[in-house]
Amino acid sequence: MGPEKITLAAPSPSFRLRCKSLNSLRLRRIFDMFDKNGDCMITVSEISQALSLLGLDADTEELETMTQSYIRPGNEGLTYDDFVSLHESLGDTYFGFVQSEEEEQQESDLWEAFKVFDENGDGYISARELQVVLGKLGLVEGNLIDNVHRMIGSVDTNHDGRVDFYEFKEMMRATILPSS
Template sequence: MGQEKIALTTPSASFRLRCRSLNSLRLRRIFDMFDKNGDGTITVSEISQALSLLGLEADVAELESMTQSYIRPGNEGLTYEDFVSLHESLGDTYFGLLENEEEETQEESDLWEAFKVFDEDGDGYISAKELQVVLGKLGLVEGNLIDNVHRMIVSVDTNQDGRVDFYEFKEMMRATIVPSS
């Protein structure tokens, strides 16, 4: 799987959950995952490293430019509150401009890109081993035991073939992204 360049100018429609409490929970997990040294801030280097582990390449100068105005004077990186402000700013900037049809098309495209991160061999399925590898790259303890990974697969494997296809992945992600009323 080759390195892909991420586009910082076109965030995905799934960038922001429509349910505020789920969004906060997800943002906190992402922040903690990026904060490799656990110091309560994430640096451009930590963001770049996390994206690289996912097989996504981001231009460090673009990352610095995007985050600089959110880093408080005296800090070397984004605090969680800074990270939330950056996230909200990007969401407000981009999501007011998208039409519903464009959002759905973009969401499908983004889900496909996310699916490909997990489907390392490109066979159209996420196996337990592939899921374990990605969870490991992200440093998530859930992937330490293959039994845990198998349980994750079973929980979304609607056709019970022991792996996750794109349709199952998409349904799982849509269940996580709660629509607003």
């Protein structure tokens, strides 16, 4: 039995996020996780280690081939900008994602609404942030933190105690978008 080949299944919603600023935030976090030595560059070895930790055994030569055209001459690995280019290329190649102007506007509007709640800009709505916004709106639901935790729990699909943009977007679509 040889090493497992990486095969792509159905596209993950997190891979092809429509909101560029959120996508950028998540890509930055992924890049920083892969960059084990903190030199602002991801080598093939670091990518291989990260994939291995995820339970994916990748052939180093295949990774080298896949990333080589994105590594700038003189560099030993991918810079963040190179990593973004690789990610976009994979998205276009494997998922062919195209979004209409109306969808882009809806996404932008949802992102702006999300940012109202995400006061510290970390990409998540915490119970404390939700409580503050509810208080500013004069809503009594925010008076007790237990109420706020229940509200978060009702939309927190990954059970991390916070609401990310994807969870917020799904909640908003279920709540405000008209049914057809």
